[in-house]
Each structure stands twice: as C-alpha cells, then as structure tokens.
Amino acid sequence: MRVGLVDDREIDLDKLNAIVDGMDGVEVVFSTLSAEEAYEQIKKESIDLLIADIEMPHLSGYELADIIHTHALHIAVIFVTANSGYAVHAFELNVHDYIMKPYSRERLTKSIARLLEKKSSADIAGRLYIKQKNDIHILQKKDIIFIERSGRSSTIHTRTGSIKTYLTLNELEGELRERDFLRSHRSFIINIHYVNHFSLYAKNSYTVTFEGIEGQAMITKEKVDFLQAHFF
Incomplete structure (x- = not known):
C-alpha cells in the first residue's frame, strides 16, 4: 500500500x-x-x-x-x-x-x-458478475473498455464483445471502484487505459475513441481537464 x-x-x-x-x-x-x-x-x-x-x-x-x-x-x-x-x-x-x-x-x-x-x-475481486435471464456472465474488469447507458439498459463493451444488462450506471460504478474507471458523462463509464483520442463535440463535451474497438463514448470538458491533471 x-x-x-x-x-x-x-x-x-x-x-x-x-x-x-x-x-x-x-x-x-x-x-x-x-x-x-x-x-x-x-x-x-x-x-x-x-x-x-x-x-x-x-x-x-x-x-x-x-x-x-x-x-x-x-x-x-x-x-x-x-x-x-x-x-x-x-x-x-x-x-x-x-x-x-x-x-x-x-x-x-x-x-x-x-x-x-x-x-x-x-x-x-477483479471480476464483474452480470446476471442475464438464465445466464451469469463473468467479466474480467481489466477487459472492460467502456459502458454506455441507453434507455433502460446498459451496454458493457469489452475486448471480446458487448453484453447488455439492466443494471444502472450508478450500480455498475459501485462495482468498478478501481482507479482505472471514470464516470466520464452521465451516460458513460470509461476505462482510462484504453482511451485513444478526444475529439471536440460541443462546447463542454468531447467524444472518446478507444484502442481495439470502434464504439465511442462521451466525456465532459471538466472530466477531460481532470484526466489531464491527474493521469496523463
């Protein structure tokens, strides 16, 4: 420690x-x-x-x-x-x-x-357990690239594919307390280790692209400033 x-x-x-x-x-x-x-x-x-x-x-x-x-x-x-x-x-x-x-x-x-x-x-406890109907998916946290909230479900994007869950971002954020994960936007959680590029989207927000995946997330300007000050 x-x-x-x-x-x-x-x-x-x-x-x-x-x-x-x-x-x-x-x-x-x-x-x-x-x-x-x-x-x-x-x-x-x-x-x-x-x-x-x-x-x-x-x-x-x-x-x-x-x-x-x-x-x-x-x-x-x-x-x-x-x-x-x-x-x-x-x-x-x-x-x-x-x-x-x-x-x-x-x-x-x-x-x-x-x-x-x-x-x-x-x-x-480096794994995330996701119950889905009759199945339980076991995800390695290090493989999670980003999570997106849309409607009533959340999509967890990993290195090997995507899984949908009815868990909210607040619930998932509680399971991902490691320093690697950041609530970048009200609808997204990102793994900072996979971040590849920020692109200005609006006055106070950016799109985020990642290594190894085509999907994109959103991040607020405040969180970009925070990442620059504390991680990059």
Missing part, C-alpha cells in the same frame, strides 16, 4: 513516519508539512492512502479529502486531528477513519491493517 503523510506540526509528522514506516506492506510515498505540497504530490504520484491532519494553514486536510471525494479518486483518507468538530462532515466524505490526537501506535496500525485487508479483498 502506497501512503502519503501530511501534518503541519513536525513532531506529529515524525510520529506518523515512525509508525507507518515500521509496517509491513506499506510504503511512504511522500511526507510533508505542507497541504499544498501534498496536493501536488497527489496529482503526480499514485497513492492508496492519505493520512492527514485537518487544521493546517492555507489548505486544510478536510479540503484535501473533499478534492479526493469530488474527483472520485481511489484514495482512502485517515484523519489524525486534535479537533473533533469535523467528524460528521468527514464521514460524509467517506473517510476511512477519524483518529483523535494524542493516539497510540496500536490505534493507527489497526486502522491501516483494516484498510490493507479491505484492499487485498478488492484486488482478488
């Missing part, structure tokens, strides 16, 4: 480093006293977990978590803070944990261990 650490108090950051560095299966990708620097690192580096203080100057840990949540980045967040006042709002952002200072080594390591176990289970 790749982890980023940010706390504007050096003594607290040193404590985080000492605890996290000593855990098996965990790599500290960046450790910084600046939330702005943490934000720049999140854009450049792929991490699985951000451990952050909340109250920091200029950019708060809560604002960092809000950016992660708003842009659907697959980064878990653990807050370590001396302020309990953000707890309700933090869990609205679906943070993994909210740890009050001062905390013990065991409290933090147990929280990270729970996340490691959850991530391991998610890595194993």
Whole structure:
C-alpha cells in the first residue's frame, strides 16, 4: 500500500513516519508539512492512502479529502486531528477513519491493517458478475473498455464483445471502484487505459475513441481537464 503523510506540526509528522514506516506492506510515498505540497504530490504520484491532519494553514486536510471525494479518486483518507468538530462532515466524505490526537501506535496500525485487508479483498475481486435471464456472465474488469447507458439498459463493451444488462450506471460504478474507471458523462463509464483520442463535440463535451474497438463514448470538458491533471 502506497501512503502519503501530511501534518503541519513536525513532531506529529515524525510520529506518523515512525509508525507507518515500521509496517509491513506499506510504503511512504511522500511526507510533508505542507497541504499544498501534498496536493501536488497527489496529482503526480499514485497513492492508496492519505493520512492527514485537518487544521493546517492555507489548505486544510478536510479540503484535501473533499478534492479526493469530488474527483472520485481511489484514495482512502485517515484523519489524525486534535479537533473533533469535523467528524460528521468527514464521514460524509467517506473517510476511512477519524483518529483523535494524542493516539497510540496500536490505534493507527489497526486502522491501516483494516484498510490493507479491505484492499487485498478488492484486488482478488477483479471480476464483474452480470446476471442475464438464465445466464451469469463473468467479466474480467481489466477487459472492460467502456459502458454506455441507453434507455433502460446498459451496454458493457469489452475486448471480446458487448453484453447488455439492466443494471444502472450508478450500480455498475459501485462495482468498478478501481482507479482505472471514470464516470466520464452521465451516460458513460470509461476505462482510462484504453482511451485513444478526444475529439471536440460541443462546447463542454468531447467524444472518446478507444484502442481495439470502434464504439465511442462521451466525456465532459471538466472530466477531460481532470484526466489531464491527474493521469496523463
């Protein structure tokens, strides 16, 4: 698991480093006293977990978590803070944990261990099960190129063909939480690894073409900007 650490108090950051560095299966990708620097690192580096203080100057840990949540980045967040006042709002952002200072080594390591176990289970579950009348289709998630909603059904386009399902895009999006997939438009989910070309369609939208398939998807300008900033 790749982890980023940010706390504007050096003594607290040193404590985080000492605890996290000593855990098996965990790599500290960046450790910084600046939330702005943490934000720049999140854009450049792929991490699985951000451990952050909340109250920091200029950019708060809560604002960092809000950016992660708003842009659907697959980064878990653990807050370590001396302020309990953000707890309700933090869990609205679906943070993994909210740890009050001062905390013990065991409290933090147990929280990270729970996340490691959850991530391991998610890595194993790399398949999508689609029920269709009397059949069950088992799809490798890595083979899904894009998904299109039309009328009352969704079409899943894969490297080997297409399958229709009555699952909604919201339901499918819940099954495809991997970093590879992006809800590019209200009617489309795309696998960013197959994207080949964007072509301007209207003022605020583009068509997307993919490697190995003739079908096209749509993407909003906002999501194109997001991809350019965080992936390409």
